[in-house]
Amino acid sequence: MSTALKWFKSSYSGSEGGQCVEVALTSRTIHIRDSKSTPVDGPTLQVTPSAWAAFTAAR
Incomplete structure (x- = not known):
């Protein structure tokens, strides 16, 4: 049984919206x-x- 990954926006992403890096x-x-x-x-x-x-x- 696999568990779905929980994705969240990286703190290194900008706040402009639409273009972000997500990590799990x-x-x-x-x-x-x-x-x-x-x-x-x-x-x-x-x-x-x-x-x-x-x-x-x-960085």
Whole structure:
């Protein structure tokens, strides 16, 4: 039985609306998608928590 991911808007997204990055967390994976062009079951980028931490620290 699979559990649906709970998506939320990344704090790194702007407040302009329409173009945001959404993320969903699991214990082993960070799922990332572009909300304006990704349907509910569309493609996502998946990275490890350590890769996500390195990416967000490099801003």
